[in-house]
Every structure is written in structure tokens, then in C-alpha cells.
Amino acid sequence: MTPTKSLTATPPSIASLRQAIAGRATTATAVTEAALARIAEADPAIHAFLSVDATLARAQAAHVDQLAAAGAPLPPLAGVPFGIKDVLTLEGAPATAGSKILEGYHPPYTCTAVKKLADAGAVFLGKLNCDEFAMGSSNENSAYGPVHNPHDPGRVPGGSSGGSAAAVASGMVTATLGTDTGGSIRQPASFCGVVGVLPTYGRVSRYGLIAFASSLDRIGPFAANVRDAATVLGVIAGHDPMDATSSPLPVPDYTADLDKGVRGMKLGVPSEYFADGLDAEVRAAIESGIEKLRAAGAEIVPISLPHTRYAIPTYYVIATAEASSNLARFDGVRYGFRAPKSDTLAAMYRRTRDLGFGAEVKRRILLGTYVLSHGYYDAYYRKAQQVRRLLADDFLAAFRQVDAILTPTAPTPAFRLGEKSDDPVAMYLADIYTVTASLAGICGISVPCGQSRSGLPIGMQILGPHFGEAAVFRVAQAVETQR
Amino acid sequence: MASAVTLSPEVRAKYEAVIGLEVHVQLLTETKAFCGCPNRFGAPPNTNVCPVCLGLPGALPVLNKRAVEFATLASLALHCEVRERSIFARKNYFYPDLPKGYQISQYDTPLGENGWIEVLSGEGRKRVGITRLHMEEDAGKSMHEGFADSATRTYVDLNRCGTPLVEIVSEPDLRTPDEAYEYLTRLKEILLYTAVSDCNMEEGSLRCDANVSVRLKGAEEFGTKAEVKNVNSFRFIRAALEYEIERQIELVESGGRVVQETRLWNAGEGRTYSMRSKEQAHDYRYFPEPDLPPLIVTDAWKAEIAARMPELPGARRARMIAEYGITEQDAHTLTASREFADQFEEAARAAKNPRRVANLAQSELTMRLKAAGLELDQSPISMKGVAQAADLAEEGKLSSKQLKQLFDLCFERKEDFGTVYEREKPQQITDSSVIEKMIDEVIAANPAQVEQYRKGKKTVAAFFVGQVMKASKGQANPALLNELVTKKLDA
Numbered sequence: 021m022t023p024t025k026s027l028t029a030t031p032p033s034i035a036s037l038r039q040a041i042a043g044r045a046t047t048a049t050a051v052t053e054a055a056l057a058r059i060a061e062a063d064p065a066i067h068a069f070l071s072v073d074a075t076l077a078r079a080q081a082a083h084v085d086q087l088a089a090a091g092a093p094l095p096p097l098a099g100v101p102f103g104i105k106d107v108l109t110l111e112g113a114p115a116t117a118g119s120k121i122l123e124g125y126h127p128p129y130t131c132t133a134v135k136k137l138a139d140a141g142a143v144f145l146g147k148l149n150c151d152e153f154a155m156g157s158s159n160e161n162s163a164y165g166p167v168h169n170p171h172d173p174g175r176v177p178g179g180s181s182g183g184s185a186a187a188v189a190s191g192m193v194t195a196t197l198g199t200d201t202g203g204s205i206r207q208p209a210s211f212c213g214v215v216g217v218l219p220t221y222g223r224v225s226r227y228g229l230i231a232f233a234s235s236l237d238r239i240g241p242f243a244a245n246v247r248d249a250a251t252v253l254g255v256i257a258g259h260d261p262m263d264a265t266s267s268p269l270p271v272p273d274y275t276a277d278l279d280k281g282v283r284g285m286k287l288g289v290p291s292e293y294f295a296d297g298l299d300a301e302v303r304a305a306i307e308s309g310i311e312k313l314r315a316a317g318a319e320i321v322p323i324s325l326p327h328t329r330y331a332i333p334t335y336y337v338i339a340t341a342e343a344s345s346n347l348a349r350f351d352g353v354r355y356g357f358r359a360p361k362s363d364t365l366a367a368m369y370r371r372t373r374d375l376g377f378g379a380e381v382k383r384r385i386l387l388g389t390y391v392l393s394h395g396y397y398d399a400y401y402r403k404a405q406q407v408r409r410l411l412a413d414d415f416l417a418a419f420r421q422v423d424a425i426l427t428p429t430a431p432t433p434a435f436r437l438g439e440k441s442d443d444p445v446a447m448y449l450a451d452i453y454t455v456t457a458s459l460a461g462i463c464g465i466s467v468p469c470g471q472s473r474s475g476l477p478i479g480m481q482i483l484g485p486h487f488g489e490a491a492v493f494r495v496a497q498a499v500e501t502q503r
Numbered sequence: 504m505a506s507a508v509t510l511s512p513e514v515r516a517k518y519e520a521v522i523g524l525e526v527h528v529q530l531l532t533e534t535k536a537f538c539g540c541p542n543r544f545g546a547p548p549n550t551n552v553c554p555v556c557l558g559l560p561g562a563l564p565v566l567n568k569r570a571v572e573f574a575t576l577a578s579l580a581l582h583c584e585v586r587e588r589s590i591f592a593r594k595n596y597f598y599p600d601l602p603k604g605y606q607i608s609q610y611d612t613p614l615g616e617n618g619w620i621e622v623l624s625g626e627g628r629k630r631v632g633i634t635r636l637h638m639e640e641d642a643g644k645s646m647h648e649g650f651a652d653s654a655t656r657t658y659v660d661l662n663r664c665g666t667p668l669v670e671i672v673s674e675p676d677l678r679t680p681d682e683a684y685e686y687l688t689r690l691k692e693i694l695l696y697t698a699v700s701d702c703n704m705e706e707g708s709l710r711c712d713a714n715v716s717v718r719l720k721g722a723e724e725f726g727t728k729a730e731v732k733n734v735n736s737f738r739f740i741r742a743a744l745e746y747e748i749e750r751q752i753e754l755v756e757s758g759g760r761v762v763q764e765t766r767l768w769n770a771g772e773g774r775t776y777s778m779r780s781k782e783q784a785h786d787y788r789y790f791p792e793p794d795l796p797p798l799i800v801t802d803a804w805k806a807e808i809a810a811r812m813p814e815l816p817g818a819r820r821a822r823m824i825a826e827y828g829i830t831e832q833d834a835h836t837l838t839a840s841r842e843f844a845d846q847f848e849e850a851a852r853a854a855k856n857p858r859r860v861a862n863l864a865q866s867e868l869t870m871r872l873k874a875a876g877l878e879l880d881q882s883p884i885s886m887k888g889v890a891q892a893a894d895l896a897e898e899g900k901l902s903s904k905q906l907k908q909l910f911d912l913c914f915e916r917k918e919d920f921g922t923v924y925e926r927e928k929p930q931q932i933t934d935s936s937v938i939e940k941m942i943d944e945v946i947a948a949n950p951a952q953v954e955q956y957r958k959g960k961k962t963v964a965a966f967f968v969g970q971v972m973k974a975s976k977g978q979a980n981p982a983l984l985n986e987l988v989t990k991k992l993d994a
């Protein structure tokens with residue numbers, strides 16, 4: 021990789037860190053200081069972090085070093101530098117969700133997935149920038165300013181988990197947590213040239229994830245390689261008594277089958293994902309990647325997912341409906357921003373929400389309120405739920421034929437800052453290949469698969485059935501190995 | 504504003520009211536509906552709270568299994584069909600004591616449906632339909648009064664947030680405020696028997712809203728209804744409904760029209776006020792709660808819950824009437840609460856003559872309670888005490904006059920019967936010669952009655968027993984006295 025302004029770097033892998041710390045070749049403290057130094061060096065140009073807590077990071081590192089010094093067994097993520105998307109809570113740290121309305125809010129409890137990372141020895145460098153309430157595909161909707169793509173700071177990192185993708189792509193941390201509601205992990209992973217995982221709905225607890233759309237929101241990892249991503253998912257997955265929608269299924273070792281290759285696997289290629297609107301360079305890169313998988317012994321099967329074209333409107337009805345309700349709690353009464361000098365309660369509500377929310381968030385609240393309104397519910401929300409079922413059935417049928425599905429993650433490589441920010445529909449279409457899996461509840465991954473002529477990363481999306489993460493990682497590993 | 508006092512009885516009599524009640528009942532679970540916080544009344548403000556019931560960003564609800572069991576038990580007790588699959592929904596509205604901006608409730612698939620309870624109305628027994636029973640969570644409390652700066656501030660206590668509720672909606676089957684009162688009484692009784700709630704209206708664990716309309720008697724169509732909120736006391740339910748009925752009649756009589764609206768009952772002023780019109784009504788934008796999977800109550804679980812069903816008041820009354828030979832009215836008094844009925848039956852079964860215990864409780868005890876303005880659970884005389892008195896009377900060791908005096912003393916001194924009896928141990932004349940002497944005197948003084956007796960009117964014996972008892976100041980042993988009177992008269 022030849023970064024235009026040397027903002028990209030490959031962070032140390034989990035395995036290498038473990039080995040070095042356990043073997044006393046380095047210390048978690050030294051690793052943490054290096055991460056802090058890299059943040060100081062690269063982040064002014066990238067703006068991936070909204071807050072950095074060196075004190076907490078050093079304390080966590082010191083704890084790992086004590087364990088290592090005592091010769092105690094090290095937990096699976098001992099000393100691994102992490103960043104956390106700012107929609108996830110960490111007790112005591114700010115959690116703005118990229119919104120002005122949560123300015124100054126410090127949650128009194130920690131997200132389950134974050135807690136699992138902490139228990140596994142991870143070191144938290146800070147909270148990561150994102151589109152406001154995870155609503156966006158470019159990270160330009162952050163109230164605290166956009167994130168710049170490490171491969172070209174004039175371009176967006178994708179969104180909404182832009183900070184999470186950019187922090188890994190610039191080598192500031194080894195892994196991050198992001199969230200994906202309609203593509204918010206996979207699309208920025210594609211734009212930033214890193215690995216991003218969409219776990220099956222229910223695989224990772226949502227407790228402590230500041231909700232955008234509850235039936236779609238998922239927490240997943242970003243990493244520089246497939247093995248690290250699989251390792252992190254293994255740590256954060258599992259049933260949580262605090263989330264009634266989390267699955268009780270046992271969590272397998274996602275790294276176990278990584279190197280088995282794709283020989284004998286049936287991989288579906290849906291025609292609908294290679295139609296008009298797909299950038300020629302992206303098409304070429306993905307088709308080349310598919311050919312390599314065929315060469316490696318996979319059977320490539322043309323398939324159809326016939327309801328795909330309804331996915332974007334369906335998604336924007338369901339996601340905005342849930343958002344309009346989830347974001348009702350931000351009213352200025354109890355925490356966060358409150359507009360000053362209001363004469364009445366109603367005025368305080370109106371002014372707080374008008375000044376506290378950004379334009380895209382307000383647009384979605386209005387859309388969602390409309391589709392749930394008396395007299396419109398059946399035409400929009402109920403209809404969208406019916407179409408959602410059809411989209412899920414498409415995938416169920418496909419997975420009776422194939423083990424995984426291969427598509428581009430996004431129709432284009434990273435676009436320029438400001439290029440689509442005035443055209444919401446063009447922006448929504450950036451998620452055209454990712455919202456289907458979100459609606460169906462299935463799992464997926466975006467793994468780097470070539471570059472454009474100008475050096476911009478291109479990601480391949482690999483989709484698997486419900487709780488089929490192991491197969492998805494196996495295919496992704498094959499793509500990664502052959503790139 | 505209509506005044507409810509000017510309506511003439513003739514006009515009033517032309518109309519009939521149609522009333523349906525919506526009753527919210529807090530469930531007596533240990534913890535809240537969707538989190539592990541204690542479900543307790545009276546804690547210092549904002550102390551029984553956590554991220555979940557505070558609705559903090561990122562927190563998620565998890566349904567309390569006990570709350571489902573309580574709601575299912577209540578549904579079954581109200582003869583409702585219990586849905587195997589019911590769905591929680593969000594009811595969206597803004598209010599400072601609703602921290603999530605929505606209430607988790609059930610909408611188009613309530614847990615229980617199509618039930619009924621039986622009430623006694625002017626026309627006899629009547630079944631009042633129950634449309635639905637659904638589960639939901641309570642909101643917090645806005646406190647507009649009682650603080651030094653209440654003129655400019657409202658305080659919010661979120662302890663109540665997430666308290667499990669069931670809302671029980673009746674069919675519009677009630678026709679008078681009395682029937683509504685009776686329905687509420689029977690409903691409360693059933694819920695108390697199932698122990699799913701303490702139904703304490705003062706603490707807000709049972710709250711009632713009423714849908715009220717009026718129509719000319721004999722009309723088939725319903726009139727336009729108004730919803731009267733805040734009818735939160737048994738004391739005011741009749742007054743609030745009567746006010747609203749008369750307000751509507753007066754409106755119609757004067758050529759106006761009832762408008763569909765929400766009205767608030769003000770107990771202090773004894774009237775209802777318009778709160779919001781139909782046009783101002785909220786659009787709650789209900790949709791399925793995505794954070795909770797559908798609630799499944801399998802047949803097996805339902806059967807397990809049904810097995811815990813106690814004998815309900817209606818069945819219990821029927822049995823007690825048969826078992827103790829008491830009247831329906833007596834049975835109502837004795838079954839007013841499950842604890843009281845349990846105490847009564849335990850005492851009655853241990854007593855020599857259970858019917859005497861029932862009679863005593865119903866007559867002597869109830870009369871004194873009423874006079875003292877006390878409820879049954881405030882009675883100085885326990886059921887054990889009543890049974891003890893009954894046994895003493897049964898054995899003839901206590902005349903009815905002595906018993907009455909002792910009961911009076913119990914109420915005076917707020918002591919149980921056993922205590923008073925042990926101390927007072929009323930003198931009894933058990934010496935036959937003394938009693939015989941008194942009988943002789945009464946016989947001598949009443950030759951006419953003696954004549955009647957000897958002509959065959961044996962009931963006159965009671966007259967002589969009474970006279971002698973009076974002469975002995977109630978101290979003659981009743982059994983002995985009876986025996987001796989008969990002997991003397993027959994001699």
C-alpha cells in the first residue's frame with residue numbers, strides 16, 4: 021500500500037502482541053504509549069477520536085503488565101489497543117453518539133460488549149467519531165466534525181462508523197468496535213481498507229448501544245485482518261441477560277476453521293448486486309476476487325435475490341420509525357444538552373431538539389414519525405415489515421443453495437468530502453448492498469479486495485446465514501490470503 | 504359549565520348512562536417489569552432506579568417473568584382468554600416523567616381478552632364484560648405541589664417508572680354509578696384474592712378512568728362519550744360519575760352536544776374539567792417494541808399458573824352460604840378480604856358451632872364496627888375472639904346479654920375478646936335453687952302467660968326465660984334456666 025500522505029499504517033496484530041507481551045519482549049504499557057503517540061501523530065489529520073483517555077489506557081495496560089510480570093495466564097486480548105465507537109457506553113467516559121444533544125453526558129454504566137473487551141484485557145484508548153446517532157454513510161454528520169479517510173484525507177472514511185474504520189486503517193489501534201444498522205461497519209471497512217464484521221442479529225448484546233434502530237442495530241469489530249476480527253467477535257459474542265434479543269446459542273471458536281480454505285464451498289453471486297450503478301473499478305476488483313476464489317476450489321453459483329430493489333425504501337421506513345421512538349428520550353429534561361431560556365415545557369422540548377439534533381437526524385425523526393402516524397402506519401410501516409420478510413426469505417432460499425454470498429460492499433470506493441452531503445438519496449444509495457443483510461438479520465463481513473487505480477481500497481462483502489459467522493470468516497480469510 | 508344540581512328528577516329519569524371503566528393495577532412483584540429494581544412504594548425520590556427504568560441511552564428492557572405470571576393469574580381470575588402469543592408495543596408521547604419518551608404496553612395483542620365478572624345490580628346478578636387485560640409499565644410521578652418553589656418548578660420522581668401494571672378495560676356494560684362502584688368493588692376483591700396487587704387506591708396501586716356517555720332510555724345507539732380521568736378513590740367514584748352524567752344530560756337537554764374529549768375529575772371541587780379535545784388527542788404512534796421478543800404463554804405454563812388460583816370470592820361465598828347457613832349478605836361481609844375470610848373460616852371450623860360464629864361475626868361484630876367507623880381489619884375483636892365467644896354461648900356459659908356487654912367492653916378498650924373475658928369472667932348463677940326461686944316469682948306474677956302455656960302455646964316459655972334473665976341481670980346460666988323453666992311450667 022502506498023498511502024498518499026502516509027496516514028495509513030498496519031497496527032500490530034493481536035497474536036503478535038500476545039506473544040510479545042507474554043514473552044516479555046515488550047509490555048502493554050509500551051504498546052499503549054506507542055498507540056498514544058500514533059494518535060498524537062496521525063489523528064489531527066484524521067479526527068477518528070472524539071475523546072482520548074490516556075489515564076484509563078495506562079491503568080489498563082499496567083494491569084496487564086502486572087499479570088505478565090507475575091507469570092499469570094493472560095486473557096485473550098491482553099494489552100491490545102482498542103477504540104470504541106462513541107455510541108457505546110463506557111462508565112465514566114463521554115458518550116456523545118456524535119451528537120450535540122449528548123454533549124457532556126457521561127453514562128453511569130458500561131456496554132456489555134465493551135465490558136467483555138475490558139474483561140479480556142483490552143486497553144481502551146478512547147471513543148471514536150461517527151455520524152450522529154450512527155445516521156450516515158460518510159461520517160460527515162458528526163456534530164464534532166468529519167473523519168478523514170487515511171488513504172486520502174480529502175475523502176470520507178464511510179459511515180457511520182468512520183472513526184472506527186479510520187483508527188484501524190491509520191494504525192492507531194489494533195481493533196475497534198463499531199455498529200452497523202444498514203451498513204455502518206461494512207461500508208467504512210470497505211472505504212478504509214480494513215476488515216469489518218456484521219454479526220448475526222442477536223449474536224452480540226446490544227446492551228449499552230445507544231439505539232438508532234433497535235431491530236437492525238448490531239455491534240461488531242473492525243480489525244486490520246480477518247483473524248483479529250474473528251478473535252474479537254469471539255470475545256464480545258454471547259447471550260446477555262440484559263438483552264432480551266440476544267441469542268442463547270453457544271459461541272464457537274471463530275478462528276478454528278480460518279485456514280481451511282474454500283475448496284468445496286458453494287459461493288453465491290447475486291446478479292442484482294452487479295447491475296447498474298456499480299462502479300466499473302469496483303466491479304472489476306470484486307469479479308477478480310471471485311475468480312481467485314473459484315481458482316482456490318470454490319464452486320461459484322449464480323443466484324438471485326429478487327426483492328433486493330425494495331431494500332432501500334424498506335430500510336428507510338423501518339429504521340426511521342424505530343429511530344423516531346428511540347430518540348424521543350433526548351428531550352433536555354434529565355441529561356445532555358438543554359436549550360436555555362424556554363418559557364414552557366413544550367418550548368424547551370422543541371428548542372432543545374431543534375438545536376441539539378443535526379439536520380440528518382431531524383430528517384429521519386420526521387420520516388419515522390410520519391410513517392408511524394395514524395392513517396399511514398399500514399401503508400408504510402406494516403408494508404415495510406412485510407417486504408422485510410420477503411427479503412429475509414430471499415436469503416433463506418439462497419442459503420439452501422450456497423454456503424455464503426459474495427457481493428461488492430459498496431457501489432463505489434470512498435467519495436470526496438462534501439460530494440454527496442447535499443443529496444440525501446444519493447447518500448442513502450451508498451448502502452444499497454448492505455441494507456439487505458441488515459433487514460434479514462444475517463451475518464456478513466467486508467474484507468479488502470483490491471484497489472482502484474488511484475489507490476483507494478475496495479471491499480468485498482461476504483454474507484452468511486444466521487449464525488453462519490464461521491463460514492464467512494473462512495471465505496474472508498481466503499480473500500485476504502489471495503489479495 | 505353545567506351545574507349538576509339543577510337537574511330535575513323527571514328529566515334525569517328520561518336518560519340512561521353508559522359507563523365503561525379502565526382500571527390500572529400495579530402488580531405486587533418483588534422487582535419492576537423490565538429491570539431488577541425493587542418494586543416498592545415510599546422510597547426516597549429517585550432511589551429505586553437504574554439505567555433501564557431511567558431510560559438511559561443504550562439500556563434495554565427484559566421482561567419480568569413474575570409479572571407475566573401475575574397478569575396471567577389475573578386474566579384467568581377475570582375469565583379472560585389468555586393469548587399464547589402477545590406482543591409488546593411502544594406508546595409514544597413526550598412527558599417529563601416518561602424518561603424513554605414511550606411507554607412499553609400492549610396494543611393489538613393484549614395478554615387477556617373476552618372476560619367477565621359478576622356484579623349485583625339493582626336488577627339482580629349481572630355479568631360485566633371485560634374487553635381486555637394488557638400488561639404495561641408505569642410512568643414516574645410529576646410533583647407539581649408541595650415544594651417551596653412549586654410556583655415555578657415541577658419535580659419528577661422516577662421511582663415508579665417501570666412498575667408492572669395491568670390495564671383492565673371493561674365493556675360499556677355499566678348503567679349507573681352504583682353499578683360502576685359495585686364492579687370496581689368486585690374487581691378489587693378478585694385481585695386481592697389472587698394477591699397480584701394490594702389495590703391500594705391511596706398509594707395509586709389501583710387507578711380508574713371512566714368512559715361515560717348518556718342516551719335516552721330505550722335508545723340503541725351510544726351517545727358521544729367523554730373520558731373522565733383521575734377517579735382515584737372509592738369515595739368519589741359515584742360522585743364523579745353522577746356529576747359527569749348530569750353534566751351531559753343537561754348539555755343535551757339544553758340543545759347542546761356532548762363532545763368527545765378527555766375530562767379531569769377534581770375531587771376538591773366535585774366536578775370534571777375538560778383536559779383535551781379529540782382534536783388535541785395524542786397520536787401515540789404505536790408499533791411493536793423491537794427490544795422485546797413476543798411473549799409466549801404456553802398451555803403448560805398457563806396450567807401451572809392456573810393451579811395457583813385460590814378459591815375466588817364468588818365461589819367462596821356460595822360455599823360459605825351452604826356450609827354455614829348464612830345469607831348472601833353475610834357471605835359478602837365475611838369474604839370482603841381473603842385474609843379475613845381465611846381467619847373466619849379457620850376460627851369457625853375450630854368452633855363448636857360454625858354457624859354461631861358466622862352469625863356473631865355478621866351481627867354483633869359488624870354492627871359495632873359500623874358504629875365505630877372501623878373496617879374489618881381494624882376490629883379489636885379477632886375472629887378467634889368471636890369463635891371463643893360463640894363457644895361460650897354455645898355451652899350456655901354466657902348469656903347473650905353478657906356477650907353483648909363483653910363486646911362493648913372490647914370496643915371501648917380496644918382489646919380482644921379473650922383478654923376481656925379472662926378479666927371480667929361474668930358472674931353466672933348456676934345454683935338451681937336460686938334460679939328456681941326467681942322462676943317461681945315470675946310464674947306467680949304472670950298467671951295469664953302460664954295459662955297460655957298450659958293450653959299448649961309452648962313458645963311462651965321463651966317469655967319466662969327472658970323475664971328471669973332480666974331479673975337475674977343476665978347472670979342466670981342460660982342452659983340451666985331453660986331446663987328449669989320448662990320443668991316448672993310442665994310441673
